[in-house]
Amino acid sequence: LKTPLKQAATSHAVLTEIQPDCQPLTTPPKPKEILPADPWTPTSNLKMLISVASPEIRSREQRRVLSNSTSEEHLSGDEYEKSQPSRKEKSLGLLCHKFLARYPDYPSAAENNYICLDEVAEELSVERRRIYDIVNVLESLHMVSRLAKNRYAWHGRHNLSKTLQALRKVGEENKYTQQIQMIKKREYEHEFDSDGERNEDMARSFVSNEHSEMSFVELPGIEFRAASVNSRKDKSLRVMSQKFVMLFLVSTPQIVSLEVAAKILIGEDQLEDLDKSKFKTKIRRLYDIANVLSSLQLIKKVHVTEERGRKPAFKWTGPEVLPNTQGTILETTSMTYPPSVSESIISKEQCSKNLFPSRGKQNFTRHPSLIKLVKSIENDRRKIQSAPTSPVKINASINQNLAVFPSKMAQVSAITNQQLEGQSKKAKEIKLSRSALECNFSWSEVVPKPEPPRAAAASQQPALTQPLAGCPPSHASVSPVILPHTPSGVSYAIYLHPSQAHTVTTYSPSFMLQPLPGANVTGIKSINSKVLNKITTEEGDNQIATEDPTKSLTANERLAVKSETSSQRCLKRPQALQDNNLIKRHRSDEESLDTSLTFFPSGYLIPLTQCTHGNKASFSDKEKPGLCSLQHTTYSPPIAGVIPVAAPELKAVNIPAFHITPLNIMLSPTSIAAAPVLSNSSLNSSNTSSAQNPSSSVLNFTLQHVGLITAGVQVPANPVLQHVPVSSQPENLSHSSEKMNLQEEKVRQNILQLLDHGELSRNNFLSSLQPSAPKEPQEPQTVTEHFFRTPGGPTTVSSPSANSDGTDRISQGTLYIPQRKLEVSED
DNA sequence: ATCTCCCGCCATATG
DNA sequence: CATATGGCGGGAGAT
Numbered sequence: 122l123k124t125p126l127k128q129a130a131t132s133h134a135v136l137t138e139i140q141p142d143c144q145p146l147t148t149p150p151k152p153k154e155i156l157p158a159d160p161w162t163p164t165s166n167l168k169m170l171i172s173v174a175s176p177e178i179r180s181r182e183q184r185r186v187l188s189n190s191t192s193e194e195h196l197s198g199d200e201y202e203k204s205q206p207s208r209k210e211k212s213l214g215l216l217c218h219k220f221l222a223r224y225p226d227y228p229s230a231a232e233n234n235y236i237c238l239d240e241v242a243e244e245l246s247v248e249r250r251r252i253y254d255i256v257n258v259l260e261s262l263h264m265v266s267r268l269a270k271n272r273y274a275w276h277g278r279h280n281l282s283k284t285l286q287a288l289r290k291v292g293e294e295n296k297y298t299q300q301i302q303m304i305k306k307r308e309y310e311h312e313f314d315s316d317g318e319r320n321e322d323m324a325r326s327f328v329s330n331e332h333s334e335m336s337f338v339e340l341p342g343i344e345f346r347a348a349s350v351n352s353r354k355d356k357s358l359r360v361m362s363q364k365f366v367m368l369f370l371v372s373t374p375q376i377v378s379l380e381v382a383a384k385i386l387i388g389e390d391q392l393e394d395l396d397k398s399k400f401k402t403k404i405r406r407l408y409d410i411a412n413v414l415s416s417l418q419l420i421k422k423v424h425v426t427e428e429r430g431r432k433p434a435f436k437w438t439g440p441e442v443l444p445n446t447q448g449t450i451l452e453t454t455s456m457t458y459p460p461s462v463s464e465s466i467i468s469k470e471q472c473s474k475n476l477f478p479s480r481g482k483q484n485f486t487r488h489p490s491l492i493k494l495v496k497s498i499e500n501d502r503r504k505i506q507s508a509p510t511s512p513v514k515i516n517a518s519i520n521q522n523l524a525v526f527p528s529k530m531a532q533v534s535a536i537t538n539q540q541l542e543g544q545s546k547k548a549k550e551i552k553l554s555r556s557a558l559e560c561n562f563s564w565s566e567v568v569p570k571p572e573p574p575r576a577a578a579a580s581q582q583p584a585l586t587q588p589l590a591g592c593p594p595s596h597a598s599v600s601p602v603i604l605p606h607t608p609s610g611v612s613y614a615i616y617l618h619p620s621q622a623h624t625v626t627t628y629s630p631s632f633m634l635q636p637l638p639g640a641n642v643t644g645i646k647s648i649n650s651k652v653l654n655k656i657t658t659e660e661g662d663n664q665i666a667t668e669d670p671t672k673s674l675t676a677n678e679r680l681a682v683k684s685e686t687s688s689q690r691c692l693k694r695p696q697a698l699q700d701n702n703l704i705k706r707h708r709s710d711e712e713s714l715d716t717s718l719t720f721f722p723s724g725y726l727i728p729l730t731q732c733t734h735g736n737k738a739s740f741s742d743k744e745k746p747g748l749c750s751l752q753h754t755t756y757s758p759p760i761a762g763v764i765p766v767a768a769p770e771l772k773a774v775n776i777p778a779f780h781i782t783p784l785n786i787m788l789s790p791t792s793i794a795a796a797p798v799l800s801n802s803s804l805n806s807s808n809t810s811s812a813q814n815p816s817s818s819v820l821n822f823t824l825q826h827v828g829l830i831t832a833g834v835q836v837p838a839n840p841v842l843q844h845v846p847v848s849s850q851p852e853n854l855s856h857s858s859e860k861m862n863l864q865e866e867k868v869r870q871n872i873l874q875l876l877d878h879g880e881l882s883r884n885n886f887l888s889s890l891q892p893s894a895p896k897e898p899q900e901p902q903t904v905t906e907h908f909f910r911t912p913g914g915p916t917t918v919s920s921p922s923a924n925s926d927g928t929d930r931i932s933q934g935t936l937y938i939p940q941r942k943l944e945v946s947e948d
Numbered sequence: 949a950t951c952t953c954c955c956g957c958c959a960t961a962t963g
Numbered sequence: 964c965a966t967a968t969g970g971c972g973g974g975a976g977a978t
Contacts, residue, residue: 208976211954238967250956253969270963270967357970402971408953433951952977961968 211247213409217255217416219245224275234275236265254358258413261337261362284338285370285442291338292367297385301372304384338363361386361403362410369420375437378425379407411435 209215220241228234238256242249256273259265263280265273292298337359364386368377383403387396414420419439424431 208952208954213953248956249967250969251954253967257969398972404951405953405972406970408951412953950978952975954975955973957971957973959968959970962966963964 212412213251213254214412214416216245216247216251217413220252220255221416224277226278228275228277228279234277235268236273236275238271238273254409255413257358258362258410259417261359262366262417262419264417282440282442285366285440287338288363288367289370289442289444291363292371295367297364297368298371298373300385301368301377301381304381358406358410361406362414365407365410366414366419369435369437369439370442372437375441376423376425376434377437378432378434379404379411380432382407 223241224234224236225232236256238249238252242252245252256265260267260273263284264277265275268274365377365382368382368385369375383400386407387399387403411420411422414435415422417439419437420435421438423434423436425434426432
């Protein structure tokens with residue numbers, strides 16, 4: 122019927138931006154939007170071209186051209202159906218590119234960045250419906266916000282960093298990592314026992330438990346307040362998009378298969394109701410979302426090959442999100458709202474409404490100080506949540522923040538604490554956290570720096586240094602306050618996600634970071650569950666990006682972006698205020714407490730003004746330096762690398778960490794992740810085996826208790842950071858331990874299972890699990906796994922770790938747990 | 949056949 | 964009530 126212009130397909134046509142042609146009748150093109158300030162930046166154009174001109178398309182186009190012999194339409198109608206707009210040309214992804222091309226990534230406040238849906242739809246000549254699809258996901262990233270009926274405000278990537286951070290946090294709170302594990306485990310089981318008596322694995326229950334319904338995650342974004350119009354209840358596409366992104370952010374290899382994503386997004390609730398159609402629909406939506414995210418270059422399509430064939434998946438290619446960044450918002454905020462400490466204190470989560478309204482009735486009380494802030498926001502979206510309450514959470518992070526702003530905050534914090542306590546008994550933990558200090562400083566990777574963690578470290582970090590450093594040393598020095606308390610010893614637990622097996626490798630004791638080109642990833646987490654893996658290569662897969670022009674370009678772009686973002690966010694010194702999700706959760710609802718797995722509702726973030734550009738210059742390098750280097754390093758050997766274990770951020774070791782560690786362990790029953798623990802201190806101090814400080818003791822204790830490490834093994838803590846307020850730890854520790862016991866057993870069983878299956882052949886592994894079997898104290902054993910990525914694809918990597926079987930020994934208490942194989946291939 | 953995912957009906961929300 | 968939004972899923976192009 123329609124006779125589209127033929128061969129629109131020519132590359133030229135495609136490249137040409139938006140629809141040069143058409144619309145004879147309708148309103149003429151509107152000049153208005155096309156102003157000098159126009160969005161088209163060289164970058165964007167380039168970007169667009171690159172992305173658009175994918176090889177596939179190009180080849181396709183060529184074919185077409187040949188066939189047509191360039192004639193547009195002339196000959197015969199034989200061209201019949203060949204109509205052009207081959208499906209691909211109408212793809213959401215391409216459309217999205219066009220859309221994005223219209224606006225600058227980083228619009229200046231000055232320009233009018235308004236988006237009129239009608240116009241856009243018209244100009245791009247697509248149905249409005251499609252525009253909604255795009256806008257909705259952009260909205261989920263806070264790249265746009267709705268102003269009113271037909272109008273949206275374009276924010277570009279200014280908020281992206283914060284958004285991602287928030288999403289990551291929420292994802293962590295929602296225990297997506299565990300959910301993913303569960304799902305994978307389930308699949309695994311199915312494969313195995315065909316009999317399938319799906320053991321009523323608690324796993325399920327876990328998942329089902331949480332079924333948290335989450336609503337839109339709000340982020341502090343600029344004019345978000347104005348977005349009064351937005352939102353309503355469902356927002357499914359938006360929410361879905363956020364969840365999808367969260368999955369990437371919490372996954373260690375940042376690869377998420379559609380299947381897994383769909384399952385999680387779907388039934389966050391019920392056990393698998395293998396509702397086929399529902400699943401299908403979900404997948405469709407995910408594709409839609411993925412297309413947009415791909416256009417944003419946040420993800421790219423890959424395939425994961427597992428035992429059962431290859432499945433479509435996507436790999437995160439966007440900026441990595443720092444684990445601990447909690448400080449970011451605060452920092453920003455503080456700058457923004459210097460006066461009201463309280464406000465500044467509020468960090469995302471605190472402000473949150475319940476994203477995940479867990480079934481439980483959670484009654485949060487809003488902290489007075491927050492009320493004002495929240496109030497306005499709430500008005501805007503009052504209608505949105507039918508939810509009666511918009512709980513505001515205040516948590517430990519606040520306390521932490523105190524450190525930063527000692528004087529001012531003090532009172533506030535005090536208040537906060539009281540309130541918290543009042544709210545829930547569970548809050549007790551919070552106290553602990555506050556003492557913890559958090560300074561992120563970059564860890565010196567290879568070069569151990571003698572100096573104190575403080576600012577010193579950060580200063581000259583090589584590119585590889587951790588991003589965490591987020592704050593430049595300069596800042597640190599500037600605001601000494603930040604490091605109020607002595608640094609706490611920070612230990613980090615490294616674990617491997619079973620599901621995402623990747624190469625595991627040993628890490629060097631010295632913590633050298635190496636960009637692991639191939640290694641994708643092991644997960645490294647700080648105790649408090651923040652992942653520190655900045656190191657992972659972006660190109661992650663062992664792919665060598667070098668030759669691909671596109672990639673290189675993207676890389677560059679990325680760099681640019683990163684630096685920018687980092688600069689923004691690093692306005693302040695490093696304080697890693699970490700917040701503990703755990704704590705938050707605990708206090709949030711008591712009921713859920715019992716099941717450790719229960720999810721707690723999280724809130725949405727209240728938008729704070731976004732940070733202005735402050736001194737960006739100073740830190741350009743810190744944050745993502747690692748990435749940059751990584752990118753460059755693409756040429757590096759395919760081998761899986763060493764797992765960089767270092768934990769850059771010195772976080773206070775808080776109790777939460779303990780909780781978390783166990784959780785992680787227990788959660789991944791399937792393959793069980795290894796939990797290597799390291800202290801970042803080692804970086805500074807050459808010796809790893811220094812005497813344990815309290816924190817390390819606790820940690821060791823915990824680990825031992827859980828059975829992850831042998832009694833003899835000890836995890837060193839960072840000397841510098843030592844004074845972690847350990848005081849209360851015992852309680853917490855015990856507490857967590859208790860919870861974990863059950864889990865412990867399961868974990869073991871799982872391990873055994875693995876062994877049975879032959880996945881683990883190592884005695885070592887077992888022995889390591891046995892507390893009774895002491896091993897060399899200083900050298901815990903590692904169970905290495907064969908993870909492999911099989912060859913075949915560019916991505917394939919073999920585990921570098923030398924001795925194939927878990928014989929490797931890793932210097933400091935590192936435990937690696939075996940995994941299943943998994944291959945990732947591009948495209 | 950499977951993977952992608954476009955198209956657009958039609959229920960809802962908004963104004 | 965007229966529109967603006969946006970679930971949803973059929974079904975077809977791409978592989």
